[in-house]
Amino acid sequence: MKISVAGYWGAYPEKDGATSCFVLESEGEVMLLDCGSGAVSALPHITPLEDITDVVVSHRHHDHTADLGALVYSRIVAMELENSDESLNFHVPKAEKDFFEVFNKEPFSKVETYEETDQLTCGSVTLSFMKTDHPVPCMAVRLQEEKRSIVYTADTVYSPELAAFSEGADLIIAECSFYKGQDAARYGHMSSTDAGRLAEEADAGELWLTHLPHFGNHNDLIREAEGEYSGYVQLAFRGLSKEYEENTR
Numbered sequence: 001m002k003i004s005v006a007g008y009w010g011a012y013p014e015k016d017g018a019t020s021c022f023v024l025e026s027e028g029e030v031m032l033l034d035c036g037s038g039a040v041s042a043l044p045h046i047t048p049l050e051d052i053t054d055v056v057v058s059h060r061h062h063d064h065t066a067d068l069g070a071l072v073y074s075r076i077v078a079m080e081l082e083n084s085d086e087s088l089n090f091h092v093p094k095a096e097k098d099f100f101e102v103f104n105k106e107p108f109s110k111v112e113t114y115e116e117t118d119q120l121t122c123g124s125v126t127l128s129f130m131k132t133d134h135p136v137p138c139m140a141v142r143l144q145e146e147k148r149s150i151v152y153t154a155d156t157v158y159s160p161e162l163a164a165f166s167e168g169a170d171l172i173i174a175e176c177s178f179y180k181g182q183d184a185a186r187y188g189h190m191s192s193t194d195a196g197r198l199a200e201e202a203d204a205g206e207l208w209l210t211h212l213p214h215f216g217n218h219n220d221l222i223r224e225a226e227g228e229y230s231g232y233v234q235l236a237f238r239g240l241s242k243e244y245e246e247n248t249r
């Protein structure tokens, strides 16, 4: 499996950027994790839009969903031009079904719901979920392929349950909305030290910081996370990717 970053800003995108959007590829299948503001503009740097078949949406906040409508329009154009004959499948938290109804535009796009106990697949990757601590229903996702695993926290407060869900992950892509000492939990988010603690307690192989704030020096986030976590830490950026071959560890 291969995971790539298309958007990494929290709240809104800076110039030429995008908010949360990640591309999962396995055995020729292409799935997005979230589709935030600016994602449709960023995605062609990573994958042709027509190759995307599925989008797993963590929660309804706009920095994770703003470009869903634009993605549907891109598929309408692609199908009219006969560059695609496949519908987009949006997987959304069941509790928020009504919010996403507007994106049901068959035959171009179809909305399906998932719950915490469900599993989805992309190629040979199995996706499982954990409801996070956030002001609206939100799901963290664990990608598992053979012995390899990646966890995307989506938006959340730090919790021991999330560390358990992330146990042994080769890579944790953790939201990091605040700096050390700031009360991230009050806003339903994690700080750099929360992200570091999560990776340490999960004994993760590597930590990427995403959902980045619009203030301060992002390099401080790395240092602060490293204060809690002994593994490798880096900031997400557009095009950052990691590929795991099957049957390797």
Ligand SMILES: [Zn+2]
Pocket: 059, 061, 134, 155
């Ligand atoms: Zn959120």
Ligand SMILES: [Zn+2]
Pocket: 010, 011, 020, 061, 063, 064, 155, 211
């Ligand atoms: Zn967010």
